[in-house]
Amino acid sequence: MTPEEFRRYGKQVIDWIADYQEKVEAYPVLSQARPGDVLAGLPEHPPERGEGFEDLLADLDRVIMPGVTHWQHPSFFAYFPSNATGPAILGDLLSAGLGVQGMLWATSPACTELENRVVDWMAELLGLPARFRMAGPGGGVIQDSASSACLVAILAALHRAGGGTAAREGLSAQEGLSAREGLTRRPKLYVSSQTHSSLEKAARITGIGAENVRVVDVDPATMAMDPAHLDALLAEDAAAGATPVMVCSTVGTTSTSAVDPVAAIGEVCARHGVWLHVDGAYAGVAAVCPELRWINDGFEEHVDSYATNPHKWLLTNFDCTVMWVGDREPLIGALSILPEYLRNAATASGEVVDYRDWQIPLGRRFRALKLWSVIRWYGAEGLREHVRTGVRLAAELAGWISADPAFELFEQPRFGLVCFxxxxxxxxxxxxxxxxxxxxxxxxxSGDLYLTHTRIHGRVLLRLAIGGPATTDAHVQAAWRRIGEETRAGAAGR
Known part of the structure; x- marks a missing residue:
């Protein structure tokens, strides 16, 4: 494709995206496709000769669009929002156009240094501790997802628990524990029943194993982790010869957006010398609003690592998770490997950050461009307005539910998720x-809206998550009206 062809077709693609954003509300929110429908519309074999881009755009409308669930639809309330906005899309386009592979500072200094600056901007916007800044002992990195952030945090925690033996002697993190202690000690990971499933998956990947994941009790009213039970489990496991490695607390659980008491959990972790990771994938970005910074309680004193997703509620398209550590040494110690072909003068100087040492894969995209674009376009004021709109709409919906005797509200929402x-x-x-x-x-x-469900205390609750950039009062009102009508019709038909 020549630059002139790219220019011509690129304009068509931008127009297509802009048209889609304008008319997205006309589509059914949930795809009506049945299994195999999209496959049936695609040729079984690849083309022998190249085809025109017009044909691809035609097939996009004919074959692909019927199989798309429209996450940017203003009545998409099923999962936590996955915002895709103009500035983020353009930032991603710039990243794709540059084609940077930012594994080392040397492979593209701008990729690394823009990320250095943007993660510090985010730390400032969220009111995070100074030790999470790049000038301090820790720092931030953009991961692809909170799942990867949890996995990386476990590896860093294992490395610290092993006293750094693994990195120095070429051992696995678990072997490092054995070498330090002189015996095999089972590493343990601590979560609650409300912790995201990615933690169990990470335990399997790291070799801890699902059988060594300890489930901490939760408060039955709030579904938040119980620090007293955590304390008891940590003491019990240490006495039994196991090694407590990491506790994961959550700010805004997937099921009900419960908030664990991080300060109290952090005090327990500090007494036992255990790494504390906080998963703020959904709700963490709410701290752009000063009135919601209570979610950061305990961060200054006790949190070893923290992650939140601008690609959920902060107007930045997937994938973009920002992860911070209070001390970068265990992270780099766990993940740094330097073969000869990656050696260079900048790395050897110790003056630069090589983000290959902060993540699982070697290669990395220029994700900072889209987050930079979003922050500059909206500014702190615009980001706060977006979050506050979601919080306000959720509170209004909760009020309508509470006032209707035919419905039961689970808990007054603090963010954008309403369960009822x-x-x-x-x-x-x-x-x-x-x-x-x-x-x-x-x-x-019906195609009018899209909800999901959860189970709390064995009972089914509906989840309605508000936070899309196109969602207005009218969309939430229409959703509530439709839910009421369908509920009454179902009750009358019994």
Whole structure:
């Protein structure tokens, strides 16, 4: 493709995206495709000769679009938002156009140094401790997802628990524990029942194993981790000869957006010498608003690593997770490997950051460009306005639910997620749960909105997550009206 062809087709693609953003509300939110529909519209074999880009755009409309669930639809309430905005899309386009591979500072100094600056901007916007800044002992890095951030945090925690033996002697992190202690000690990871499933997956990947993941009790009212039970488990495991390695607390759980008491959990971790990672994937960005910075309680004193996703609620398209550590040495010690072909003068000088040592893969995209674009376009004021709009709309919806005797609100929302259920008077719990799930399926099949569900104390709750950049009061009002109509129709049909 020549530069002139790229210019011509590139304009068509930009126009296509702009048209899509304008008309996204006209699509059914949830794709109506059945399994195999998209495959049936695609040739079984690749073309022998190259085809015109017009043909690809035509097939995009004909084959691909019917199989798309529209995450940017203003009535997409199913999962936490996955914002895609103009500035972020253009920043991603610039990244793709430059084609930078930013594994080392030397392979593109701008890729590294812009990221250095942007993660510090984010730390300032969220009010994070100074030790998380690049000038301090720690620093930040853009990962692809919070799942990767959790995995990296576990590796750093294992390395620290092993006294750094693994990196110095070429041992695995778990072998490092054995070498330091003179015996095999089982590493343990601590989560709650509300912690994201990526932690169990990370335990499997790192060799800790799912059987060594300890589940801490939660407060039955708030679903937040119980520090007293955590304390008891840590003491019990240490006495039994195991090695407590890492605790993961959450700010805004996936199920109900519960917030663990990080300060109290941090005090427990400090007494036992255990790494504390905080997963703020969804709600962490809410700290752009000063009135929501209470979610950072305990960060200054106790948190070893922290991650949040601008690609959820902060107007930046996937993938973009910012992770910070209070001390970068265990992270780099766990992940740094320097073969001869990567050696260079800048790395040897010790004056630069090589982000290959802060992540699992060697290669990395220029993700900082899109976050830079978003922050510069919206400014702190615009970011705060977006978060506050989601919080306000969720609070209004919660008020309507509380005022309707046909529904039950789980808990007053603090962010943009509202959890609730119909009361289904007269039905046993099991039948009521089945009726709630059936209601959700009918609503989603209508194409008017998209919800998901969770289970708390064995009972089904509907989840309605607000935070899309195009979602307005009218969309939330329409969703609530549709839910009420469908609920009443379902009750009348029993």
């Amino acid at each position: 259920r119909p009361r289904w008077e007269g039905l046993p719990d099991e039948e009521a749960d089945a009726a709630t799930l059936a209601l959700m399926e009918r609503l989603n099949a």
